[in-house]
Amino acid sequence: MMSPPTSPTDSESAATTADAADVVLEVRRISRSFGPVRALDDVSLRVARGEVLALAGENGSGKSTLARIICGVISPDSGEIRLGGEPVSFAGPHEALAHGVTLVSQEPTAEPHMTIAENVLLHRLARPWSIVRKRELVRDAKVYLDEVGLDVDPLMPLGALRHGAKELVEVAKALASEPRVLILDEATTRLPDPEHLFRVVERRCNERGMAAIIITHRLREIRRLSHRAFVLRDGRAVGELGRHDLSDEKISSMMVGRELGEFYSKHQHPLGDVVLATDALVTDRSPHPVSVEVRSGEIIGVAGLVGSGRSELLETIAGCRKAHGGTVTVNGSTLHNKSPREALLAGISLVPEDRWAQGLVAHDLIVGNIALSRHRAFRRTDRRRDRRRAADAVSTYSVRANSIDMPVANLSGGNAQKVLLARCFDHDPTVLLLDEPTRGVDIGAKAEIYGIIDRMLANGVGVLLASSDLMELLGLCDRIIVLHEGEQVGELEREEASEELIALLSAGGTRV
Amino acid sequence: MTILETPPDTVRPGGVQVPTRAGSAWDRVRHGLDTYAGVGGVLVVLCVYLSFTQDIFFTWANWLTILEANAVVLVVAVGLTFVLLNGGIDLSLGGIMALCGVIMSELILNGWSTWVAILAVVALGTLCGVLNGVLVGKVGLSFLVVTLGTGQAFRGIAQVRTGGQTQSLFEVSLIRRLNEGEFVGIPWLVWISLVVLGIGIVVLRYTGFGRMIYACGGNREAARLAGINVTAVSVSVFVIAGCLAGLASVMDSSRLLGASPTAATGIELTAAAAVLLGGTSFMGGRGTLLGTLLGVLFLGVLANGITLAGISPFWYGIVSGTVLIAAVLLDRIRNGKAKP
Numbered sequence: 001m002m003s004p005p006t007s008p009t010d011s012e013s014a015a016t017t018a019d020a021a022d023v024v025l026e027v028r029r030i031s032r033s034f035g036p037v038r039a040l041d042d043v044s045l046r047v048a049r050g051e052v053l054a055l056a057g058e059n060g061s062g063k064s065t066l067a068r069i070i071c072g073v074i075s076p077d078s079g080e081i082r083l084g085g086e087p088v089s090f091a092g093p094h095e096a097l098a099h100g101v102t103l104v105s106q107e108p109t110a111e112p113h114m115t116i117a118e119n120v121l122l123h124r125l126a127r128p129w130s131i132v133r134k135r136e137l138v139r140d141a142k143v144y145l146d147e148v149g150l151d152v153d154p155l156m157p158l159g160a161l162r163h164g165a166k167e168l169v170e171v172a173k174a175l176a177s178e179p180r181v182l183i184l185d186e187a188t189t190r191l192p193d194p195e196h197l198f199r200v201v202e203r204r205c206n207e208r209g210m211a212a213i214i215i216t217h218r219l220r221e222i223r224r225l226s227h228r229a230f231v232l233r234d235g236r237a238v239g240e241l242g243r244h245d246l247s248d249e250k251i252s253s254m255m256v257g258r259e260l261g262e263f264y265s266k267h268q269h270p271l272g273d274v275v276l277a278t279d280a281l282v283t284d285r286s287p288h289p290v291s292v293e294v295r296s297g298e299i300i301g302v303a304g305l306v307g308s309g310r311s312e313l314l315e316t317i318a319g320c321r322k323a324h325g326g327t328v329t330v331n332g333s334t335l336h337n338k339s340p341r342e343a344l345l346a347g348i349s350l351v352p353e354d355r356w357a358q359g360l361v362a363h364d365l366i367v368g369n370i371a372l373s374r375h376r377a378f379r380r381t382d383r384r385r386d387r388r389r390a391a392d393a394v395s396t397y398s399v400r401a402n403s404i405d406m407p408v409a410n411l412s413g414g415n416a417q418k419v420l421l422a423r424c425f426d427h428d429p430t431v432l433l434l435d436e437p438t439r440g441v442d443i444g445a446k447a448e449i450y451g452i453i454d455r456m457l458a459n460g461v462g463v464l465l466a467s468s469d470l471m472e473l474l475g476l477c478d479r480i481i482v483l484h485e486g487e488q489v490g491e492l493e494r495e496e497a498s499e500e501l502i503a504l505l506s507a508g509g510t511r512v
Numbered sequence: 513m514t515i516l517e518t519p520p521d522t523v524r525p526g527g528v529q530v531p532t533r534a535g536s537a538w539d540r541v542r543h544g545l546d547t548y549a550g551v552g553g554v555l556v557v558l559c560v561y562l563s564f565t566q567d568i569f570f571t572w573a574n575w576l577t578i579l580e581a582n583a584v585v586l587v588v589a590v591g592l593t594f595v596l597l598n599g600g601i602d603l604s605l606g607g608i609m610a611l612c613g614v615i616m617s618e619l620i621l622n623g624w625s626t627w628v629a630i631l632a633v634v635a636l637g638t639l640c641g642v643l644n645g646v647l648v649g650k651v652g653l654s655f656l657v658v659t660l661g662t663g664q665a666f667r668g669i670a671q672v673r674t675g676g677q678t679q680s681l682f683e684v685s686l687i688r689r690l691n692e693g694e695f696v697g698i699p700w701l702v703w704i705s706l707v708v709l710g711i712g713i714v715v716l717r718y719t720g721f722g723r724m725i726y727a728c729g730g731n732r733e734a735a736r737l738a739g740i741n742v743t744a745v746s747v748s749v750f751v752i753a754g755c756l757a758g759l760a761s762v763m764d765s766s767r768l769l770g771a772s773p774t775a776a777t778g779i780e781l782t783a784a785a786a787v788l789l790g791g792t793s794f795m796g797g798r799g800t801l802l803g804t805l806l807g808v809l810f811l812g813v814l815a816n817g818i819t820l821a822g823i824s825p826f827w828y829g830i831v832s833g834t835v836l837i838a839a840v841l842l843d844r845i846r847n848g849k850a851k852p
Contacts, residue, residue: 341740358733
């Protein structure tokens with residue numbers, strides 16, 4: 001643990017960084033829990049007119065929760081938000097929008113069937129009694145499209161735009177609401193040229209005094225754009241860094257709060273035969289073939305930006321998506337019809353990216369979720385066996401639960417993830433496909449999950465790990481393959497891999 | 513993976529107390545009370561009220577009347593429970609019943625053996641279910657659109673074949689026996705419906721297929737990734753509902769001693785109300801056949817009480833509709849904090 005330079009829970013000292021008269025947004029002692037997980041614990045911050053504040057922190061540190069509270073998407077358990085000195089409480093995003101607080105989030109919120117102009121000025125259409133004049137709409141939309149530098153016909157349906165341009169429309173839409181506070185939550189991950197967006201934001205801040213809060217994983221972007229960085233760790237504010245303190249080392253050590261070595265328990269396991277091989281496998285998302293080989297006891301990382309095809313690759317191997325070409329070979333035998341069932345029986349187990357949408361039956365009990373893959377249609381269910389195995393799994397993977405008769409919806413993210421892992425291990429897989437296994441999981445559970453993965457490797461399982469957490473990839477993997485827009489642009493040995501190199505390759509750059 | 517050979521009910525390395533047995537009998541009773549609080553409570557109140565105000569209500573004969581009058585709905589509701597648990601609904605069940613009834617009478621009047629005709633229309637109902645299931649589960653069309661369409665089409669076929677006329681089955685001895693016959697003092701129709709209910713309970717609770725239905729209804733994508741053939745499950749629930757609708761049409765024809773193309777109009781909605789009253793979630797994944805039985809009984813007792821008390825039958829809809837919404841509301845309040 002390092003001592004924070006300022007104590008941000010003390011709102012008086014925060015005032016030193018932003019002149020009190022200029023403060024647009026003030027967050028006072030916000031706390032918020034999801035079930036047993038404390039996502040935010042007594043967090044306070046201030047943003048001044050024209051200032052760009054970076055929110056930094058690892059996955060699951062509470063950045064997005066804070067952003068969503070400020071924008072009224074979720075409400076805090078305690079604490080208050082002041083806007084221009086007035087306490088406000090938003091019943092929903094529409095109220096925040098009306099007060100000039102706008103969020104551009106990771107997930108696109110646009111309507112693909114509506115025209116670009118309608119999307120940009122959606123807040124105007126939200127007034128049900130107003131009359132929409134097409135010419136006016138086009139003229140006004142054009143102003144904001146010009147501002148983000150997008151030269152398109154505003155009457156085109158949004159769906160016709162390519163990726164990258166859609167995200168810019170999203171930004172134009174946010175600017176059209178004339179925000180006093182603009183929050184960009186990982187908005188640059190899909191953009192081909194983030195620098196362009198930065199100039200747009202800077203211009204707004206300088207000329208019109210807009211305040212901006214940016215959330216990004218890329219330390220470079222924090223250095224480039226922000227005046228101040230506010231660092232969160234496990235839901236708590238751990239400190240602030242002023243413009244002159246913004247170095248990669250300072251930010252990341254503050255984010256992580258420990259040495260990496262002790263956290264990632266990487267043991268070298270003896271490598272066996274090739275358990276998984278894909279030969280020129282083409283997914284339904286990109287025309288590029290991907291070939292990868294995983295040996296028994298080996299863990300291969302899959303790196304790439306959001307939308308680079310990491311999840312698609314894993315899901316295609318697991319038979320959940322149609323392959324458009326190429327083969328998947330498990331333990332020397334090639335899969336034929338590529339259904340999830342065939343892959344499962346062949347020994348492939350996928351831990352999907354979105355544990356609630358793709359992994360767990362939320363209202364079902366722990367025991368039911370763990371037994372899910374065991375059911376055979378014309379076989380009696382063996383409740384005693386299912387219960388025994390669930391109880392064993394719960395203790396083996398230290399799931400914190402009162403009983404196996406608890407709905408998984410009541411578990412924290414980390415414990416729910418452990419239940420999902422338990423199910424995937426329940427039928428002794430030889431190949432494990434992990435897609436963001438620790439996203440939104442607290443630090444303690446994260447370490448435990450790494451321990452579980454390590455045990456699987458020791459048992460001779462081959463692992464393919466897709467993650468947006470570079471530290472995780474660097475800490476765990478024997479080799480890392482890098483994807484850029486579906487194309488396999490690099491394969492790095494453990495020794496040569498570095499955060500910079502992976503970031504460079506996944507952004508489409510080439511090695512020097 | 514290593515399976516720890518530790519005895520149950522001990523503290524494990526993870527520091528977690530893990531009971532491997534479900535709770536005590538009392539726990540199960542309490543859980544049951546909790547699950548069926550809504551419709552069960554109202555049913556009990558209704559029964560108590562009726563037994564004080566109507567002398568005839570709490571007699572064996574009256575209860576047999578209620579069970580017999582609702583045997584057909586119960587069979588349809590069992591099939592519909594399968595569909596609802598999978599996250600769909602089948603609006604064609606009334607249409608299937610009309611078609612099956614009409615075809616059965618036609619076959620019998622053409623000199624077929626009654627047994628063969630009965631088996632043939634159960635098969636026909638199953639086939640109708642296959643059509644629904646393939647269009648919904650395999651082709652991927654909306655279950656609302658498909659079953660709305662097929663239901664109208666099935667009833668249409670029945671009308672074309674009969675010219676809209678009701679055909680009497682009064683002379684057919686097996687159908688008469690099904691209508692009037694009893695076994696240990698209980699009418700055949702009631703026996704059939706209870707056996708169907710029993711089989712349904714066993715299938716849903718104790719077979720892998722049953723658990724798959726719950727999983728698919730609870731989270732289709734998770735079930736698919738867990739290696740469950742969700743297409744086959746989706747198709748089969750419609751097949752089951754169609755098959756039971758075929759059986760129900762035989763029962764209905766024997767009750768009315770005739771087959772009409774307008775028979776069983778709206779029965780799928782009555783059955784759906786009963787299933788939803790019984791606590792089955794419209795979104796799928798949650799619910800039991802015991803709840804469905806309670807739902808059917810509630811509607812039956814309500815209709816019976818209204819008749820006994822001599823109240824205008826138009827009140828039936830007002831009360832059952834209000835209780836349905838109240839029951840779903842209660843369910844929502846109790847599960848308000850669950851994640852989607």
